[in-house]
Amino acid sequence: MSLAVLKSRALCGIEAPEVGVEVHLANGLPAFHIVGLAETEVKEARERVRAAIINAGFDxxxxxxxxxxxxxxxPKESGRFDLPIALGILAASGQIPAPALKRYEFAGELSLTGELRPIRGALAMTFAMQRCxxxxSFVLPRxxxxxxxxxxxAAIYPAGTLLEVCNHFRAADETARLSRHSPALLAAPDNLPDFAEVKGQQSAKRALEIAAAGSHSILLIGPPGAGKTxxxxxxxxLLPPMTDEEALExxxxxxxTGTFSAANWKRRPFRSPHHTSSGVALVGGGSVxxxxxxxxxxxxxxxxxxxxxxxxxVLEVLREPLESGRVTISRAARQAEFPARFQLVAAMNPCPCGYLxxxxxxxxxxxxxxxxYQGRISGPLYDRIDMQIEVGPVPTDTLLADEHAEPSSAVAARVQAAHQRQLERQHKSNRxxxxxxVDRHCKPDRAGQGALQNAMLQFHWSARAYHRVLRVARTIADxxxxxxxxxxDVLEAVQYRRALRQP
Incomplete structure (x- = not known):
């Protein structure tokens, strides 16, 4: 047989479309060509595959x-196509049986010795395959x-070398075949920093509890050393436990990006980029x-x-993702969409020296x-932050007092109960x-409507601010x-949307 067809996956944003790897052997001078909008690292597979096949004992x-x-x-990029290309050559040349390959998908980068190296996007590829x-079944690096x-x-068959994969298809002995991988039992980590370590700051803790319960964004404003970080x-x-779907996403x-670790399974991500980060680093990008x-x-x-x-x-690029929960990156040759349903927590000083x-x-x-200094944050971005609170310095007697603050577990229990009420009522968080x-679930009583109307007139809030205050008030009631x-509830929500202190 001079033709073999295998299946693999590409990556396009969070999606992983199916890719057919077709290998044809023809008479003529020896040559090796890869076509199909392949990036440089894919075309370099020629040398890796050639050496891996020879070092694995094949011709x-x-x-x-x-x-x-x-x-x-x-577009195809990265070395994940090395394994299917090598298997396609061996199947087309009759060195391994071709019919059994149809029941599998393959991905893996080959070293010159034939070992399989890890790849990026294995979880995204498996997720896409399982939705078919x-x-x-999926064969990939161990x-x-x-x-x-x-x-x-998902039926996962991990392998360490090209030879192991080939033996899986040509060995008559079952013991020589690859074993299906059993998912490890992973527990959510519980070694997170505790709220009990923070002395004082009761008003800030209350605001963070509300933010956690309703998934609201929050800005902490205060002098250096007040405890914002x-x-x-x-x-x-404080956040509710991740669901299986959220953890998978x-x-x-x-x-x-190759940064997933099984030790962080069901641990909510916490990203803290440095303030010198570029817009591309913050929202994503690149030629690929x-x-x-x-x-x-x-x-x-x-x-x-x-x-x-x-x-x-750089900050302005946050405006659309804060509203939509997604970010679309467009380039001349391709477009990619990534989920971005994050909870924003920001901190700042009230002035350059910090002591206003x-x-x-x-x-x-x-x-x-x-x-x-304050004008570096635009009005549209500031308007999209649900809660803005002042964090004052901690008094000396509070720091010296030998008293135990409320632990994170106690606060998290209240947050989880409020979050569950939201799911039962509207199947989503209040944010x-x-x-x-909002008109259906967040309508306050008559006195609350009057208080909110007075605040709107006094602070000249936008319609967006009006809805965000009502969402926060709904969380407080929950x-x-x-x-x-x-x-x-309305009055407390109003005080969490105060303006920056002016000089």
Whole structure:
């Protein structure tokens, strides 16, 4: 047989479309051609595959070899096609049986010795394969087996070398065949930083509890050393446990960059990029689009410390993902879409020196300097942050007091109860409510409507701010276990949307 057809997967954003690997051997001078919009690393497979086949003990056919990666208009990148190309050559030359290959999909990069190296996107590829009408079995490197097996029902056959894969198809002895990988029993990690370590800051803790219960974004404003970063790093410990679907989505995105670790299974991502990060690093991009920090924080927390120190153009790219929960990266040759349903937690000083509003004599910033500093955050972005609170310095007697604060587990229990009420009522968190759903589920009583109307007139809020205050008030009522939004809930929500302190 001079023709062999195998199946593999490409990566296009979070999607993994099927790729047909067609290998044809023809008479003529020995040659090796790869066609089908292949990137450089795919074309370099010629040398890796040639050496791997020879070092595995097989013969490299002295024919004109043509490898077609179909569909031809889908870009192909990385070394994941090495394994199917090598198997296709061996099947087309009759060195391994070809019929059995139809029941499998293959992915793996080959070393010159024939060993299989790990690949990016194994989980995303397995997830896409399992959604097919008749899913096949998946042969891939042993290092990727644990993450691929997280997909429920997937038949994963890990291998360490090209020879092991070939023996699976040509050996008569069952013991020489590859064994189906059993998914490991993974438990959610519980070694997160605890809220009990934070002394004082009761108002900030209350605001973070509300933010966790309703998935609201929050901005912490305060002087240096007040505990903003300490509070933010303990915030993930308050969030509801991840569902299996959320865990798979988050792990699939991390798999695209090769950063997924089974030890972090069901741990909500916490991403904290430095303020020198570029827009591409934050939202993703590149000639071959890769996910950025906001996608790696999917179903988790994106913490932006020293918010005004970020380039303003970089911060502006957050506006659309904060609303839609997705980011689309367009390039001349391709377009990729990544999920970006993250919870934004940001921190900043009120002025360049950080001491605006503190005891007289500490702040030396002029009013113009303060306004320029605060103006680095645009009005549209500031309007999209649900809660903005001040975090004051901790009094000395509070720091010296030998008292135990409430642990994260106690706060998380209240958050989980409020989150469950939201799921039972509307099947989503309060932050994700549409304008029509806000009118249905977040209507306050008469006194609450009056309080909100007065706040709208006093602070000149936009319609977006109006809806966001109502969502926060709905979360506050959920924490109380109340089906109705009272005036007290609205007033508390209003105070969490205060303006920056002006000089």
């Amino acid at each position: 490299m056919p002295a024919h004109r070899i043509t490898v077609s990666l179909a569909p031809a208009d889908l 009408h008749n899913p096949r 290092a990727n087996a644990d993450e691929a097996a997280l997909v429920n029902g 300490m509070l933010a790093t303990r915030f993930p410990g 988050a792990a699939a995105v991390q798999s695209l 689009p890769r996910p950025g920090e906001i996608s790696l924080a999917h179903c988790g927390v994106l913490f932006l410390d020293e918010l005004p120190e970020f380039d303003r153009r 509003g503190q005891p007289a004599g500490q702040c030396r910033c002029t009013p113009d300097t303060v306004l320029r 994700l409510l549409s304008a029509r759903e 924490l109380r276990g109340s089906p109705a939004i009272k005036e007290r």
